[in-house]
Amino acid sequence: MSGIQGNALKAVCSVYVPVRNPLKSAQWWQRNFGLEYAVPYNAAEDQAILKLSDGQWLHLVETVGAIDNQFPNKAGYEMFRLTFEVRQIEVLHDHLKKNDVRIEELQDRDSCGINFVFYDPDGNKFDVNECVNVHRTSEEVHKVKAHLFNLVR
Incomplete structure (x- = not known):
């Protein structure tokens, strides 16, 4: 079995950001940057997933811990x-x-x-x-x- 040749990492596809309220945070990102949902918002998932213009996803993940x-x-x-x-x-x-x-x-x-x-x-x-x-x-x-x-x- 051969090892990895060249750069195996192509791009960053998702970024995870800790937030207190995913829905309010998503609305802020939409208002200020024009981002759209990558998938429909589902409150049960404790996150909102938005899409950058080149297709990467911005996950706004609800946390109760320190940000x-x-x-x-x-x-x-x-x-x-x-x-x-x-x-x-x-x-x-x-x-x-x-x-x-x-x-x-x-x-x-x-x-x-x-x-x-x-x-x-x-x-x-x-x-x-x-x-x-x-x-x-x-x-x-x-x-x-x-x-x-x-x-x-």
């Missing part, structure tokens, strides 16, 4: 467990601000793109990223950065 979705890195910064890839980060950022979603300061990470951190109603910390230099023209990148970072010519 501890973050961890400190070596420097003491509370890390998020995952980063969502997005398009039109400026539109999403404006939308979340308008909806009073708790968000942290925008960061321009040069070749890694533009990121910001947001929190769900249960305090779970997430990151979003758009590699603007890859997906947009240099003129569009300048407009996005001017909009998000209030750059003045």
Whole structure:
């Protein structure tokens, strides 16, 4: 019998997020990100399952225990467990601000793109990223950065 050759892990198909109320949490994700149910909601399952645009599933799993979705890195910064890839980060950022979603300061990470951190109603910390230099023209990148970072010519 031969061993595994190459990378055996293709993709992340599901992410599990601890929440207090799956239905309310699902409604929050729908309102703020436009996610749809992957399967019909069933209260007996103690979770809501939503689908990201590329097909991955976001399981909002009811818990009565402590919600501890973050961890400190070596420097003491509370890390998020995952980063969502997005398009039109400026539109999403404006939308979340308008909806009073708790968000942290925008960061321009040069070749890694533009990121910001947001929190769900249960305090779970997430990151979003758009590699603007890859997906947009240099003129569009300048407009996005001017909009998000209030750059003045």
